[in-house]
Amino acid sequence: MVYKEYGSTGKQVSSIGFGGMRFPLPHDHDNGIALLHAARNMGVTYFDTAPFYCDDQSEDIVGEALRSLPDSDMPVYTSSKSSENDGNDFRRSLEKSLKRLGVPSITFFHIWCVMNPEDWRNRVKGGAFAAALKAKEEGLIEHVCVSTHMSGTQIARLVEDHPEIEGLTVGYCAINFPYRRKGVVAAHTAGRGVVAMNPLAGGLIPQHPDTFRFLQTPDDPDVVTAAIRFLVSDPAITVALIGFSTPGHVEAARRAVEPFTAYPEAHMEELRTSIQRGFDQMCTGCGYCLPCPQGIPIPQFMDIHNYMQLGADHEEIAGRFKFHWDLTPDQADRCIQCGLCESRCTQHLPIIQRLQRVAGFDLTATP
Numbered sequence: 001m002v003y004k005e006y007g008s009t010g011k012q013v014s015s016i017g018f019g020g021m022r023f024p025l026p027h028d029h030d031n032g033i034a035l036l037h038a039a040r041n042m043g044v045t046y047f048d049t050a051p052f053y054c055d056d057q058s059e060d061i062v063g064e065a066l067r068s069l070p071d072s073d074m075p076v077y078t079s080s081k082s083s084e085n086d087g088n089d090f091r092r093s094l095e096k097s098l099k100r101l102g103v104p105s106i107t108f109f110h111i112w113c114v115m116n117p118e119d120w121r122n123r124v125k126g127g128a129f130a131a132a133l134k135a136k137e138e139g140l141i142e143h144v145c146v147s148t149h150m151s152g153t154q155i156a157r158l159v160e161d162h163p164e165i166e167g168l169t170v171g172y173c174a175i176n177f178p179y180r181r182k183g184v185v186a187a188h189t190a191g192r193g194v195v196a197m198n199p200l201a202g203g204l205i206p207q208h209p210d211t212f213r214f215l216q217t218p219d220d221p222d223v224v225t226a227a228i229r230f231l232v233s234d235p236a237i238t239v240a241l242i243g244f245s246t247p248g249h250v251e252a253a254r255r256a257v258e259p260f261t262a263y264p265e266a267h268m269e270e271l272r273t274s275i276q277r278g279f280d281q282m283c284t285g286c287g288y289c290l291p292c293p294q295g296i297p298i299p300q301f302m303d304i305h306n307y308m309q310l311g312a313d314h315e316e317i318a319g320r321f322k323f324h325w326d327l328t329p330d331q332a333d334r335c336i337q338c339g340l341c342e343s344r345c346t347q348h349l350p351i352i353q354r355l356q357r358v359a360g361f362d363l364t365a366t367p
């Protein structure tokens with residue numbers, strides 16, 4: 001296992017994190033516990049969970065699994081989250097997470113799912129940020145972190161404005177990295193930990209190995225290895241957070257770091273360039289097309305279109321609608337074809353046409 005400094009916290013964490021968001025269905029606790037133990041056996045020390053994951057059972061499963069770990073000198077670092085705006089609600093949510101995990105303190109506690117700067121201002125105004133800092137003073141949280149879907153520029157600003165934020169968890173992988181690269185580098189440079197969630201693009205990379213074959217070097221046995229090595233080789237990324245569902249997933253992650261040779265920086269740069277070139281007809285999620293006068297969340301719909309373009313099946317595409325907080329196809333149909341977004345798109349994408357395709361997706365169809 002490769003271990004990295006988590007920002008300036010003085011903690012060394014495993015570069016592969018256990019993401020408790022994809023426990024096997026039905027959420028059988030024994031299988032989930034066995035998965036976490038398998039990850040632990042390969043040296044994982046970073047364990048992430050949250051309320052509502054896996055039918056709201058993830059924190060319970062992670063708590064049970066951690067309590068049943070054999071004694072070891074290896075540290076355990078917990079991570080959980082609260083999306084509450086209100087300070088009192090945030091506190092209640094934190095206390096519930098502590099209870100379910102069965103720990104006196106959570107190592108990395110996140111102000112969860114900050115969508116944009118306005119959302120962040122609401123977390124501050126509502127008291128959530130102050131509640132997190134107070135909980136840290138009381139020893140209930142070791143490090144205050146933020147999990148966000150903001151753009152790279154917005155993340156860089158957040159980091160600059162708030163030295164109290166010690167780490168960030170962001171969606172970041174070989175497909176969407178240009179959108180957040182600036183923020184990830186700024187956070188790392190400013191001494192913050194950076195956890196990359198969704199490193200395999202929600203399973204898209206392993207499910208479409210031919211499309212992503214170009215990620216691989218001759219040393220990589222498969223695309224999963226390459227996609228993980230791409231992140232672990234990046235000094236700006238502290239943890240690649242993987243949602244394991246099967247023992248095979250744990251084994252695949254192990255192959256990516258044992259033995260581990262970091263890609264040289266020149267190769268990383270080459271890879272970044274070819275990823276951008278190879279996906280120049282895909283939305284990078286940069287957000288420059290916004291705002292839309294109809295309030296259409298264009299980057300989210302274009303992300304769904306990316307999956308369609310890659311030949312994702314019905315279930316995967318429906319999963320992307322759900323991932324984007326239950327977007328529905330009819331919301332894409334609100335487009336009045338004013339053309340503003342297309343004139344701003346950095347990739348010169350035919351957004352209107354793509355929105356029409358997404359709007360025509362039948363969420364209820366049986367695959």
Ligand code: SF4
Pocket residue numbers: 291292293294295296298334335336337338339340341342351352355
């Ligand atoms: S063309 Fe459609 S999606 Fe684009 S800005 Fe206009 S209304 Fe919004």
Ligand code: SF4
Pocket residue numbers: 282283284285286287288289290298299302344345346347348349351
């Ligand atoms: S549609 Fe174009 S401008 Fe909008 S997020 Fe995607 S790549 Fe960026």
